[in-house]
Amino acid sequence: MQAMRTEDYIALEERYNARNYKPLDVVITRAQGAWVWDVEGRKYLDFLSAYSAVNQGHCHPRIVRALVEQAQKVTLTSRAFRNDQLPLFAKELCQLLGYEMMLPMNTGVEAVETAIKAARKWAYRVKGIPDEQAEIIACAGNFHGRTTTVISFSSEEQYRDGFGPYTPGFKLISFGDADELERAITSRTAAFLFEPSQGEAGVVVPPVGYLRAVREICTRHRVLMIADEIQTGMGRTGKMLACDHEDVRPDMVTIGKALSGGLYPVSAVLASREVLGVFAPGDHGSTFGGNPLACAVAREALRVLVDERLPERAAALGERMMARLRRIQSPHVEQVRGKGLMVGVVLKRQAGGARRFCEALKERGVLAKETHEHVIRLAPPLVISEADLDWALDQVEAVLRMA
Numbered sequence: 416m417q418a419m420r421t422e423d424y425i426a427l428e429e430r431y432n433a434r435n436y437k438p439l440d441v442v443i444t445r446a447q448g449a450w451v452w453d454v455e456g457r458k459y460l461d462f463l464s465a466y467s468a469v470n471q472g473h474c475h476p477r478i479v480r481a482l483v484e485q486a487q488k489v490t491l492t493s494r495a496f497r498n499d500q501l502p503l504f505a506k507e508l509c510q511l512l513g514y515e516m517m518l519p520m521n522t523g524v525e526a527v528e529t530a531i532k533a534a535r536k537w538a539y540r541v542k543g544i545p546d547e548q549a550e551i552i553a554c555a556g557n558f559h560g561r562t563t564t565v566i567s568f569s570s571e572e573q574y575r576d577g578f579g580p581y582t583p584g585f586k587l588i589s590f591g592d593a594d595e596l597e598r599a600i601t602s603r604t605a606a607f608l609f610e611p612s613q614g615e616a617g618v619v620v621p622p623v624g625y626l627r628a629v630r631e632i633c634t635r636h637r638v639l640m641i642a643d644e645i646q647t648g649m650g651r652t653g654k655m656l657a658c659d660h661e662d663v664r665p666d667m668v669t670i671g672k673a674l675s676g677g678l679y680p681v682s683a684v685l686a687s688r689e690v691l692g693v694f695a696p697g698d699h700g701s702t703f704g705g706n707p708l709a710c711a712v713a714r715e716a717l718r719v720l721v722d723e724r725l726p727e728r729a730a731a732l733g734e735r736m737m738a739r740l741r742r743i744q745s746p747h748v749e750q751v752r753g754k755g756l757m758v759g760v761v762l763k764r765q766a767g768g769a770r771r772f773c774e775a776l777k778e779r780g781v782l783a784k785e786t787h788e789h790v791i792r793l794a795p796p797l798v799i800s801e802a803d804l805d806w807a808l809d810q811v812e813a814v815l816r817m818a
């Protein structure tokens with residue numbers, strides 16, 4: 416049989432796989448650290464990091480070893496029985512991030528769903544909001560995942576179109592405006608759910624002081640502050656959690672993506688005993704949530720973040736990247752924004768969209784993805800070397816100087 420080529424894989428995928436994505440036409444077969452290799456043997460620097468799931472770099476040897484070793488022992492017990500990894504994972508994660516309790520799930524959106532359920536039950540059982548009346552405030556431009564409840568409060572028309580009827584109980588305000596939050600709160604408000612920086616919206620960073628103002632307002636009105644740190648967390652923005660930039664501790668945090676270093680879907684919700692204590696046996700669950708393989712992988716992924724000082728690395732390399740990008744003379748660039756190694760290059764309307772720049776970057780050996788048509792997102796694994804980063808930025812500069 417003849418070896419399969421790029422176009423053969425693409426043809427199979429187009430035929431048998433639902434077209435819910437529009438990927439760049441590169442077929443990856445191997446990866447290590449910040450680099451990936453395609454089936455033609457070409458190599459690329461990964462500037463997407465699987466939407467920040469591989470902060471620790473692809474196939475980190477320590478995390479791979481933890482996965483293999485645990486896979487040879489026990490992978491799944493279900494929560495009908497206990498396993499010897501979950502208690503240690505729970506303790507280590509809570510101690511690292513400073514919370515009393517956690518609840519493990521698998522994908523990011525499941526963590527968000529869990530936070531919504533916890534907030535509603537807390538509102539009825541603890542805060543005393545009348546049954547069925549609890550309201551959650553979220554932000555325009557939000558991205559919290561793709562379930563029917565979560566897309567119910569998306570402001571992105573395409574994410575909702577054709578998927579109604581929608582879950583009620585959500586209200587949208589603009590992101591980055593604390594006064595608007597204060598005005599939107601009523602006696603029925605249970606929680607404010609937001610991203611500390613909006614990733615999918617095109618790397619939107621709120622004004623300095625926003626997180627502190629949100630904390631103060633939520634405390635004063637006894638509204639749960641829920642930070643979705645699935646993308647911003649685990650060192651991406653230069654701190655372990657993005658809320659650490661303003662020394663703010665949300666009532667609930669959702670994490671996922673890099674929680675496992677990209678080896679396995681692992682997510683979690685962290686909160687106080689007052690909040691997560693509302694769940695009684697049978698209220699909520701997941702067959703795979705908290706399984707020993709996930710817990711062993713996540714424990715090692717967390718240790719790698721700490722041992723390799725990856726948040727600090729993201730802060731230093733992020734400053735280097737931002738300074739370089741801001742020096743680029745290009746007729747296409749409107750703004751460069753971001754925090755740590757999560758940066759968006761916002762293009763002018765007349766630049767013809769970000770996709771063509773991402774295609775050109777691919778030809779030069781850098782994989783990046785447009786977000787929201789006019790933004791090139793640059794988010795390499797946090798382990799990227801300074802030399803590789805500089806080389807990739809040479810390529811970014813070259814494509815931004817194209818006609």
Ligand SMILES: *Cc1c(COP(=O)(O)O)cnc(C)c1O
Pocket residue numbers: 466522523524525527558559560561610614615643644645646647671672
């Ligand atoms: C990716 C993401 C999610 C959803 O995570 P999945 O694992 O894709 O379900 C939720 N919130 C934010 C902020 C994200 O970036």
